[in-house]
Amino acid sequence: MSRHDAGKPEQAAREAWLGEQARKPRRRRVVLADSTKQRGKALRTIIELEEQTSVGEKLVRDLIKQQLKSAFGLAFAVLIGMCLLPITFYLFPQIGDLKILGIGIPWLVLGLAPFPILYGVGWMFRRQAERHERDFVNMVDR
Amino acid sequence: MxxxxxxxxxxxxxxxxxxxxxxxxxxxxxxxxxxxxxxxxxxxxxxxxxxxxxxxxxxxxxxxxxxxxxxxxxxxxxxxxxxxxxxxxxxxxxxxxxxxxxxxxxxxxxxxxxxxxxxxxxxxxxxxxxxxxxxxxxxxxxxxxxxxxxxxxxxxxxxxxxxxxxxxxxxxxxxxxxxxxxxxxxxxxxxxxxxxxxxxxxxxSPDRGTQSVSDDGVVRFPQTEKITVAEQVVKVRVDEPLTLKVHGKIDGRDADGAVFWGRGVYELSPGTTMEFTAGSPVPVVEGSPTTNHDxxxxxxxxxxxxxxxxxxxxxxxxxxxxxxxxxxxxxxxxxxxxxxxxxxxxxxxxxxxxxxxxxxxxxxxxxxxxxxxxxxxxxxxxxxxxxxxxxxxxxxxxxxxxxxxxxxxxxxxxxxxxxxxxxxxxxxxxxxxxxxxxxxxxxxxxxxxxxxxxxxxxxxxxxxxxxxxxxxxxxxxxxxxxxxxxxxxxxxxxxxxxxxxxxxxxxxxxxxxxxxxxxxxxxxxxxxxxxxxxxxxxxxxxxxxxxxxAPADVNQILLRLHAPDPLGFIRDRDIARFGTAEEKARMAEDKRRGAGRTR
CATH class of the missing domain: 1.20.1730.10 (Sodium/glucose cotransporter)
Structure with missing residues (x-):
């Protein structure tokens, strides 16, 4: 976003949302509540992140890449699993004749099985995503 | 009632x-x-x-x-x-x-x-x-x-x-x-x-419904049934011939009394009334399977x-x-x-x-x-x-x-x-x-x-x-x-x-x-x-x-979207547009100061 159209009202709102750092990276005085060494380092990294120094940008890029990798991996697994079912049923119609306890296997596969599986995948993603975030915070807090 | x-x-x-x-x-x-x-x-x-x-x-x-x-x-x-x-x-x-x-x-x-x-x-x-x-x-x-x-x-x-x-x-x-x-x-x-x-x-129930699902043939009416077509034209497919009483329009032609339907597709006009006897096959709306097998x-x-x-x-x-x-x-x-x-x-x-x-x-x-x-x-x-x-x-x-x-x-x-x-x-x-x-x-x-x-x-x-x-x-x-x-x-x-x-x-x-x-x-x-x-x-x-x-501040934005919550990058956009008067005044003040300092 260029500087010269900063007069527009939506531009003002955007800048307010982005915070001062987005407008112009500039020096910032930080008042520390506790002046222990560790906390200071963490804050410095946070500022680094916000000002998008090369280190900060690298960190964020890595985090996004990690999150995207787990999201895409799980989404593809689920989507491919789902997409294989109709074609299997189409190519092998005899599956429709198989029964367990009087209920056709396709009814069980489509009516009951997907829900626990979907929840399980969601649970795995949540665990992975939160682990990535914890690692990131730990790295920043180092 | x-x-x-x-x-x-x-x-x-x-x-x-x-x-x-x-x-x-x-x-x-x-x-x-x-x-x-x-x-x-x-x-x-x-x-x-x-x-x-x-x-x-x-x-x-x-x-x-x-x-x-x-x-x-x-x-x-x-x-x-x-x-x-x-x-x-x-x-x-x-x-x-x-x-x-x-x-x-x-x-x-x-x-x-x-x-x-x-x-x-x-x-x-x-x-x-x-x-x-x-x-x-x-x-x-x-x-x-x-x-x-x-x-x-x-x-x-x-x-x-x-x-x-x-x-x-x-x-x-x-x-x-x-x-x-x-x-x-x-x-x-x-x-x-x-x-x-x-x-x-x-x-x-002794008979488990009227017709077992495992019966692979066409669906049949359990008892005599009178059906009126509502406001839209309906197309039905008949797989097994049947006789029924009709009052209304079938395929655009007036019909009144007993008719015979062979295999095929029939178009029912709105307002048509049909009477089926018990045990006769059910005509199924076009596009859906007619037999229990399918x-x-x-x-x-x-x-x-x-x-x-x-x-x-x-x-x-x-x-x-x-x-x-x-x-x-x-x-x-x-x-x-x-x-x-x-x-x-x-x-x-x-x-x-x-x-x-x-x-x-x-x-x-x-x-x-x-x-x-x-x-x-x-x-x-x-x-x-x-x-x-x-x-x-x-x-x-x-x-x-x-x-x-x-x-x-x-x-x-x-x-x-x-x-x-x-x-x-x-x-x-x-x-x-x-x-x-x-x-x-x-x-x-x-x-x-x-x-x-x-x-x-x-x-x-x-x-x-x-x-x-x-x-x-x-x-x-x-x-x-x-x-x-x-x-x-x-x-x-x-x-x-x-x-x-x-x-x-x-x-x-x-x-x-x-x-x-x-x-x-x-x-x-x-x-x-x-x-x-x-x-x-x-x-x-x-x-x-x-x-x-591409917006120049894209890195800042992605940082905000993906940074873990404890780091505190979330900034809600509400106040930017809909805040109270004093919040807006404070923001405008901040902006002025910020602009003055960079100059």
Whole structure:
């Protein structure tokens, strides 16, 4: 976003949302509540992140890449699993004749099985995503 | 008559509780953030119940069972897709979207891409999706009230609209959160309890219905049945010859008295009355399997059926994340982590619910084959209790189901009205609480008008169309916007126009075709398989071509979307536009100082 159209009202709102750092990276005085060494380092990294120094940008890029990798991996697994079912049923119609306890296997596969599986995948993603975030915070807090 | 009284009192009870909870919720609602995002303070589990309550619409409560009755095992892809959509939402959208701090979908688009143009286009599509989703809700409300009380169809839609508008006027998002959370549990009870009762009745009855499901032949009428075709032309397919009495028009010719139908397709004009004798085969509405053999086995409809299934999987898996009324609920979470937990919890709540409509659908195949003739299968869940239990018990169970269906219309419609009104009031009007109220009234009027004008089709099918629209517009915008630095506003607008334009065209064509004899091919009624990839490709290609237009602060924005919550990068956008006077003054002051210092 260029500087010269900063007069527009939506531009003002955007800048307010982005915070001062987005407008112009500039020096910032930080008042520390506790002046222990560790906390200071963490804050410095946070500022680094916000000002998008090369280190900060690298960190964020890595985090996004990690999150995207787990999201895409799980989404593809689920989507491919789902997409294989109709074609299997189409190519092998005899599956429709198989029964367990009087209920056709396709009814069980489509009516009951997907829900626990979907929840399980969601649970795995949540665990992975939160682990990535914890690692990131730990790295920043180092 | 007794049944009507039971059902009406159950519906009145739901309406009363809805009002009461809406009143309790809205007592403290007075600011714009209250109305739009409930102050972003809804805990994850309650928000998940509210999302599920809002999401389980007429399409889920009535439509899924109806489709199972008609199309059999292939219809199970609807509940799977409706649930899997939340997985996609959890994987790609939930946490970053909440961290963006936006308060509507267009607001997110503008925040991410830094252009007002993309905001306007998004607004247009939010309104389209909202209305497209709202219309079947109101129409189904009409159907429900007609089925159980015999009141005219417009009455039910009108009642739902009035209740929703009044509730939303009172407290916006604050009011409806509590209502929707309550209505999830209400609906779960209203479908689970009847399923258990009716299943026990089924097991206990000596003949297990009238015809075993494992009988592979055509469906037959259990007793003499008189059927009148409602307001639309219906095409039915006959697989086994039969004789019946007809009074009305068949294939455009007048018919009166006994006729013989051989194998083939017959067109029934509105108002035609048919009388079938017990044991005669049921003519089935064109496009659905006629024999139990095809009904109980997957993918018997050939290659076009296969493509339709894939298109449906695509539309529902990717469409949920683009539904504005679902997304707006995620903005009410306190932070990104809570948004993720909410989405996961929704997966569990939906999975719990969707087991029951399937069972009811199979049971109605045994007891209500007459619905196959005029295709009004949405009524199956409502009619099943009294057909299976023609006594007081059946009436009470029927009343519970009716109340659940009514709750479904109310909660989904409230969510849709809030999301559309939120967008209209903040993007077209100045965004004060008063504007929100006006926008609510306006949305209600437009929706009820369209519901009365447009032809009725199965709730699940119309809803699937709005999923296709969402999947071809907001899904690429969100996924690329959140994960790809290269997206530009030009690319986003082109993608929205291409994806959305194609789906809207397809919808128009299929409405025309439904009036003139259902000639549209399958990819028109279920276009997602083509439109979603095209929308993605358009966005990527155009963005690459206009690389210079990418916002300069894209790194800052992605940092905000993805940084873990404890680092404290979340900054909500509410105050920027709708804060109190003093907050605005303070911000302006900050800005002036900031500008002075850099000079």
């Amino acid at each position: 007794n049944a009507t009284i039971w059902s009406l009192s159950a519906i009145l009870a739901v309406a009363a509780v809805t009002f009461l909870l809406g009143y309790v919720g809205s007592r403290k609602a007075n600011t714009t953030p209250d109305f739009l995002v409930a102050r972003r303070a809804i805990p994850a589990t309650r928000n998940a119940a509210a999302i599920s309550g809002e999401y389980l619409s007429a399409a889920s409560f009535l439509g899924v069972a109806g489709l199972v009755l008609k199309d059999g095992v292939d219809a199970l892809w609807y509940p799977i897709g409706f649930t899997a959509g939340y997985l996609a939402l959890l994987l790609f959208v939930a946490a970053p979207l909440r961290r963006s701090g936006a308060y509507t979908l267009p607001d997110f688009a503008e925040a991410r891409l830094g252009s007002v143009n993309v905001r306007h286009f998004s607004t247009f599509f939010v309104v389209c999706i909202g209305v497209l989703y709202l219309v079947p809700q109101l129409q189904s409300a009409g159907l429900t009230l007609t089925t159980i009380t015999g009141l005219p169809a417009w009455f039910g839609g009108l009642i739902v609209t009035v209740i929703v508008v009044i509730n939303v006027l009172g407290g916006g998002m604050r009011a409806i959160t509590l209502v929707q959370a309550f209505q999830y549990w209400g609906k779960l009870f209203a479908i689970a309890a009847p399923t258990f009762v009716l299943f026990v009745v089924f097991l206990a 009904w109980s086995r997957p993918q018997t409809g050939g290659i076009s059926e296969l493509l339709r299934t894939y298109s449906l999987i695509f539309a529902t898996f990717l469409g949920t994340m683009g539904l504005p009324h679902v997304l707006v609920r995620f903005y009410t979470n306190p932070d990104g982590k809570a948004a993720r937990r909410t989405a996961l919890h929704v997966l569990y709540l939906l999975g719990l619910f969707y087991i029951f409509p399937t069972v009811l659908g199979v049971l109605s195949r045994l007891y209500l084959p007459q619905l196959l003739v005029n295709g009004k299968t949405d009524a199956a869940v409502l009619m099943l209790p009294e057909t299976m239990l023609p006594n007081l018990g059946g009436q009470i169970v029927g009343a519970i189901v009716a109340a659940g269906a009514f709750a479904a219309f109310l909660s989904t419609s409230s969510g849709l009205v809030v999301s559309v009104a939120g967008v209209v009031s903040t993007d077209i009007m100045p965004g004060k609480v008063r504007d929100f109220r006006w926008a609510t009234v306006f949305t209600g009027l437009v929706a009820i008008g369209l519901a009365l004008l447009l032809p009725r089709s199965d709730a699940s099918l119309t809803v699937a169309m709005s999923f296709a629209l969402a999947a071809s517009t907001f899904c690429p915008l969100l996924v690329l916007g959140i994960w790809w630095r290269g997206l530009t506003w030009v690319g986003a607008v082109c993608g929205l126009v291409v994806g959305g334009g194609m789906v809207i065209t397809a919808q128009a064509v299929s409405v025309v075709s439904s009036y003139t004899g259902r000639w549209a091919p399958a990819f028109i009624t279920q276009p997602a398989l083509i439109t979603v990839p095209l929308a993605f490709m358009t966005m990527i290609v155009v963005s690459k071509a206009t690389r210079r237009r």
